[in-house]
Amino acid sequence: MPSSAQPEAAMEPNLLEHGETTNCCTVLLQEVEIYEALRQHPHPNIARYHGCYVGENGGFRGIYLQRYSATLKQRKPAVSEKEKRRLVRGIRDCVAHLHSLGLVHNDLNPSNVMVEGDVAVIIDFDSCRREGAAMGVKGPTPGWGEFTGYATLESDVRNLDQMERYLLG
Structure with missing residues (x-):
């Protein structure tokens, strides 16, 4: 293409x-x-x-x-509290969708979330694995998760909580 x-x-x-x-x-x-x-x-x-x-x-x-305009990390300073809450909901909804499919993103962080208008869009699925699968050479971004060797739903949940603290304080 x-x-x-x-x-x-x-x-x-x-x-x-x-x-x-x-x-x-x-x-x-x-x-x-x-x-x-x-x-x-x-x-x-x-x-x-x-x-x-x-x-x-x-x-x-x-x-x-x-193509998306900016990462969450880039946009955070200009985003209102109301928008931040909406972005958190979108990220949580997306992760719930992934988990319902048996998938774990494994690398949720502000550089792997794009913001287009008022919508959070998760990118970078190179660390995404089926729950329980071996991670191989991929894993979380340093400071945004712990490398456990296997894909676990709990790692995404911890990263979601960390993302919410990052956005909302």
């Missing part, structure tokens, strides 16, 4: 920039599997997935996602 066909989308990441290591490809293919599963069970607070980019040689090059 050429980028000109989806101007509102962005390819992330470009595997050419990562040297196409086996580890990188494995992580991105796992992320694609999650996005494909979420495509069957959409939610307004999950990043819109447009598909994959395959290079001329048939190799996987990246993921096309909706």
Whole structure:
């Protein structure tokens, strides 16, 4: 899918920039599997997935996602208390949706939540796994979770509480 066909989308990441290591490809293919599963069970607070980019040689090059204007971390200073509460509700609703599908995000933090208008949109599903699955090389952002080796609902719940404290004090 050429980028000109989806101007509102962005390819992330470009595997050419990562040297196409086996580890990188494995992580991105796992992320694609999650996005494909979420495509069957959409939610307004999950990043819109447009598909994959395959290079001329048939190799996987990246993921096309909706382009969003700013992260929660960037927008926090300009967001009112009322908006912050609405954003927290959206994040909690999204995580409840993921958990209802047996998925754990595993890396909830202000840089992995985009804000578009007054809607929180969770991105970065490369750490997302089925509940109980081994995490492999991926895990939470330092300061935003504890690496346990396995995907647990409790880790998302702890991160939700931390996110709420971050936003609301």
